[in-house]
Amino acid sequence: MFGVTILGNNSALPAYDRHPTCQVVTLNGEVFMLDCGEGTQMQLAKYKIRRSRINHVFISHLHGDHYFGLPGLITSLGLLGREASLHVYAPTPLEALIRPMLNVANAWLPYDLLFHPLTEEGVILEEDNFLVECFKTIHRIECWGFLIREKKKPRKINKDTITHYSIPANFYDRLKEGEDYITPAGTVIENSLVTLAATPGKSYAYCADTLFHEEMAAKVHGVNMLYHETTYLKDLAEKARERFHSTSTEAGKMAVLACAGRLLIGHFSSKYEILDDFLTEAQAVFPNTQLALEGVTYLV
Amino acid sequence: MFGVTILGNNSALPAYDRHPTCQVVTLNGEVFMLDCGEGTQMQLAKYKIRRSRINHVFISHLHGDHYFGLPGLITSLGLLGREASLHVYAPTPLEALIRPMLNVANAWLPYDLLFHPLTEEGVILEEDNFLVECFKTIHRIECWGFLIREKKKPRKINKDTITHYSIPANFYDRLKEGEDYITPAGTVIENSLVTLAATPGKSYAYCADTLFHEEMAAKVHGVNMLYHETTYLKDLAEKARERFHSTSTEAGKMAVLACAGRLLIGHFSSKYEILDDFLTEAQAVFPNTQLALEGVTYLV
Numbered sequence: 001m002f003g004v005t006i007l008g009n010n011s012a013l014p015a016y017d018r019h020p021t022c023q024v025v026t027l028n029g030e031v032f033m034l035d036c037g038e039g040t041q042m043q044l045a046k047y048k049i050r051r052s053r054i055n056h057v058f059i060s061h062l063h064g065d066h067y068f069g070l071p072g073l074i075t076s077l078g079l080l081g082r083e084a085s086l087h088v089y090a091p092t093p094l095e096a097l098i099r100p101m102l103n104v105a106n107a108w109l110p111y112d113l114l115f116h117p118l119t120e121e122g123v124i125l126e127e128d129n130f131l132v133e134c135f136k137t138i139h140r141i142e143c144w145g146f147l148i149r150e151k152k153k154p155r156k157i158n159k160d161t162i163t164h165y166s167i168p169a170n171f172y173d174r175l176k177e178g179e180d181y182i183t184p185a186g187t188v189i190e191n192s193l194v195t196l197a198a199t200p201g202k203s204y205a206y207c208a209d210t211l212f213h214e215e216m217a218a219k220v221h222g223v224n225m226l227y228h229e230t231t232y233l234k235d236l237a238e239k240a241r242e243r244f245h246s247t248s249t250e251a252g253k254m255a256v257l258a259c260a261g262r263l264l265i266g267h268f269s270s271k272y273e274i275l276d277d278f279l280t281e282a283q284a285v286f287p288n289t290q291l292a293l294e295g296v297t298y299l300v
Numbered sequence: 301m302f303g304v305t306i307l308g309n310n311s312a313l314p315a316y317d318r319h320p321t322c323q324v325v326t327l328n329g330e331v332f333m334l335d336c337g338e339g340t341q342m343q344l345a346k347y348k349i350r351r352s353r354i355n356h357v358f359i360s361h362l363h364g365d366h367y368f369g370l371p372g373l374i375t376s377l378g379l380l381g382r383e384a385s386l387h388v389y390a391p392t393p394l395e396a397l398i399r400p401m402l403n404v405a406n407a408w409l410p411y412d413l414l415f416h417p418l419t420e421e422g423v424i425l426e427e428d429n430f431l432v433e434c435f436k437t438i439h440r441i442e443c444w445g446f447l448i449r450e451k452k453k454p455r456k457i458n459k460d461t462i463t464h465y466s467i468p469a470n471f472y473d474r475l476k477e478g479e480d481y482i483t484p485a486g487t488v489i490e491n492s493l494v495t496l497a498a499t500p501g502k503s504y505a506y507c508a509d510t511l512f513h514e515e516m517a518a519k520v521h522g523v524n525m526l527y528h529e530t531t532y533l534k535d536l537a538e539k540a541r542e543r544f545h546s547t548s549t550e551a552g553k554m555a556v557l558a559c560a561g562r563l564l565i566g567h568f569s570s571k572y573e574i575l576d577d578f579l580t581e582a583q584a585v586f587p588n589t590q591l592a593l594e595g596v597t598y599l600v
Contacts, residue, residue, distance in 0.1 A: 013379050014342050020372075038372040039339045042314050062404045064375045072320075072338040072368045079313050093404045097397075104362045104393045106441050141406050 002027045002150055002202050002300040004225070006266065006292045007043040011231050011245075012065045014038075015270035019294065020065035023227070024049055025148055025204060026297075027130055033057040034146060034206050040069030041076050047295050051077060052084075056125065058132070059090035060208030061143035067094065071101050078109040085112040089124055089134070091142050092117040118144050121219075130201075135219040137210035139244045145208045147220060150201035155191070162194045204300045205260075209267065211241065212250035217257035225300045226260035227292065229267035233277055248278045252285025266292030302327045302450055302502050302600040304525070306566065306592045307343040311531050311545075312365045314339075315570035319594060320365035323527070324349055325448055325504060326597075327430055333357040334446060334506050340369030341376050347595050351377060352384075356425065358432070359390035360508035361443035367394065371401050378409040385412040389424055389434070391442050392417040418444050421519075430501075435519040437510035439544045445508045447520060450501035455491070462494045504600045505560075509567065511541065512550035517557035525600045526560035527592065529567035533577055548578045552585025566592030 003026050008019035020037025024044075031053040033040075044051055051073070059067045067090070077086065088094065095115040102109065116124065118134050125132040133147040154176035167181050167189065175181065181189040205220035207228045220226055231245035240247050246254075248265060255263035263286050268275060275291055282289040290298060303326050308319035320337025324344075331353040333340075344351055351373070359367050367390070377386065388394065395415040402409065416424065418434050425432040433447040454476035467481050467489065475481065481489040505520035507528045520526055531545035540547050546554075548565060555563035563586050565578060572578070575591055582589040590598060 013376050014345065017346075019342070038369065039342055042319070042339055045314065062401075064371055064401065064405060064407075068368070068372045069338065071364055075364045076313050093400075097401055097404065100393075101362075101364065101397055104397065104441075105364060107364075141404075 002204070003297045004204060004227070004264070004300065005047065005049065005297040006294050007040060007047065007049075008035075008037045009266040009268060009292045009294055010065075011229075011267045011269050012063065013270040016273050018268065018270075019043060020068070021267060022069065023206065023292075024054070027148065027150060030127075030130065031055070032132070032148065035060055035066040035208070036068075036070040036073060037065050038068040038072075041073045043294070044073075051080065052082060055084060055087060056132075057086065057088045057090075058134075058144075058146045058206075059088065059094060060137075060145065060206070061139060061141055062091055062093060062097075063141065063209070066209070070094075071098055074098065074109070074113060075102070075105070075107055077111065078107065082109075082111045085114055087114050087116060087125075089116045089118060089132075089146075091144070092119070135216075137208050137216065138213050139209045139211065143208055143210065145206055145210070145216075145219070147203060147205045147223065149203045152201045153199045155195040155198045158194055158196050165189050165194060167194065202300045205258075207254070209244070210246060211244045212246040212254065214257060217254060220254075220258045220260070222259055224261040225264060225298065226255050226258060226262070227264045227266065228254050230265040230278055230282065231267050231269045233272075233281055248281035249285055252282040252289060255282075255286040255289070260286075261288070262298075263289040264292050264298055265289060302504070303597045304504060304527070304564070304600065305347065305349065305597040306594050307340060307347065307349075308335075308337045309566040309568060309592045309594055310365075311529075311567045311569050312363065313570040316573050318568065318570075319343060320368070321567060322369065323506065323592075324354070327448065327450060330427075330430065331355070332432070332448065335360055335366040335508070336368075336370040336373060337365050338368040338372075341373045343594070344373075351380065352382060355384060355387060356432075357386065357388045357390075358434075358444075358446045358506075359388065359394060360437075360445065360506075361439060361441055362391055362393060362397075363441065363509070366509070370394075371398055374398065374409070374413060375402070375405070375407055377411065378407060382409075382411045385414055387414050387416060387425075389416045389418060389432075391444070392419070435516075437508050437516065438513050439509045439511065443508055443510065445506055445510070445516075445519070447503060447505045447523065449503045452501045453499045455495040455498045458494055458496050465489050465494060467494065502600045505558075507554070509544070510546060511544045512546040512554065514557060517554060520554075520558045520560070522559055524561040525564060525598065526555050526558060526562070527564045527566065528554050530565040530578055530582065531567050531569045533572075533581055548581035549585055552582040552589060555582075555586040555589070560586075561588070562598075563589040564592050564598055565589060 010018035228251035310318035528551035
């Protein structure tokens with residue numbers, strides 16, 4: 001399962017029961033948190049997401065609506081007796097904001113809290129089945145987007161054909177990696193005869209807060225699902241530009257430019273109670289668009 | 301109107317849709333906030349309390365469940381265009397935790413944010429109709445309680461009797477202060493003949509987080525309403541003591557010792573889903589007790 005659950009879809013000012021930004025990405029049992037606005041720990045409880053499963057938190061930038069929920073989450077995990085390390089990837093100043101809060105509270109954490117400052121674009125986390133890259137966006141202050149890539153899965157043994165050949169079982173892992181098998185007599189058994197094609201890995205890009213800029217398309221090219229912010233509708237394009245935000249039309253354009261499979265839009269301004277126009281506007285440019293709604297999981 | 305509205309009644313770990321500590325006190329149009337746990341700005345919206353009316357925030361101590369909502373409230377008030385000063389009364393280190401957050405976000409506030417460090421017990425705010433005192437509690441870290449006193453109201457002119465005497469209207473304010481009137485001929489008209497007794501001012505004490513200790517009774521003696529924390533039930537009295545918290549029985553004892561008019565109890569541990577036993581236990585000691593329930597306003 002590779003899915004994104006929305007816990008907060010609103011911009012700076014909470015309104016209409018919409019919360020500041022937070023998303024949770026589930027990828028084959030790993031749980032990543034993207035941004036952590038105020039109230040995130042309550043949203044986790046509301047949608048029954050186990051806090052203990054989160055090992056990696058990625059913070060795009062240091063506007064409060066993207067991280068004011070993090071101190072509460074960190075201390076609550078401590079009270080719950082967490083022992084596994086928690087990794088926080090964020091702009092450099094974050095650690096210096098949070099450590100003093102823990103010190104003043106005389107709070108002892110039973111787990112290691114590890115900050116990883118974001119300094120340059122590229123891979124920031126890699127494990128067997130996935131990797132996470134960060135890339136710069138253009139915002140009023142330093143801001144990063146994140147790209148989560150599932151790695152290409154190995155080929156599968158073809159159970160229907162493998163029994164026709166005498167291939168030792170301890171060679172199966174090499175077959176899965178694409179190797180041919182050569183029998184003791186020197187006969188080559190081509191890999192494609194005994195395996196099935198690998199499933200290509202999927203990818204999700206989270207573009208955080210950003211001014212629309214075409215150069216971003218190259219950074220997120222070909223993702224299966226693209227999340228792009230849309231603080232305003234197109235009639236406020238000028239305001240969006242002034243504040244380093246984007247409109248729904250621009251979010252749609254980015255999905256087209258990046259050849260994304262699907263588009264998810266969020267970070268709605270509190271000016272808007274009804275969200276329908278965001279969807280209509282983006283779909284006019286890129287039909288395969290959905291609104292990021294709180295409590296909904298979107299499969300990548 | 302002098303009332304206390306509960307926005308958060310839970311202890312450290314939010315649970316069962318109960319939120320970290322926050323109370324809002326309304327006193328003749330003034331609105332005071334007592335503590336400001338994470339999610340306070342959303343709770344204000346939920347219960348339709350206008351954020352703009354809050355001019356004074358009192359923070360008891362620097363455990364996160366008592367102030368992690370403050371950075372979000374401060375920035376949201378800025379986004380809403382607030383112009384009136386906001387006064388924050390809190391332990392000294394708070395300002396050094398919050399200012400850097402505003403700096404890193406490059407956030408400009410359109411209003412003055414003024415921190416008033418709590419250093420000694422006594423009056424910290426006084427205006428024509430009320431005063432606020434702080435007093436020390438005994439907790440794991442520096443912690444303060446707050447006492448809000450409505451001042452004694454002036455006497456009222458007795459409309460039934462005043463017409464029998466020729467007292468010039470510009471002397472009425474002095475009558476309200478209790479002065480007798482002396483006619484030009486030297487006759488003394490006793491004040492009590494032409495005025496009605498003043499209504500005594502009411503008072504509310506917020507005891508924040510505290511170990512039960514009898515000495516506190518003198519600090520809150522005679523209040524009309526006492527809020528006392530009750531993190532645990534009496535069977536966990538030992539645990540309460542270790543963690544510098546109180547039980548419901550102890551909250552009831554404090555109300556008896558302080559000769560309080562009524563007792564309000566809150567700061568329930570997330571161990572407890574059902575709260576009935578807190579009430580039963582406190583009422584066994586002090587019958588005039590109520591549970592502090594979120595969204596409810598208790599008149600002082």
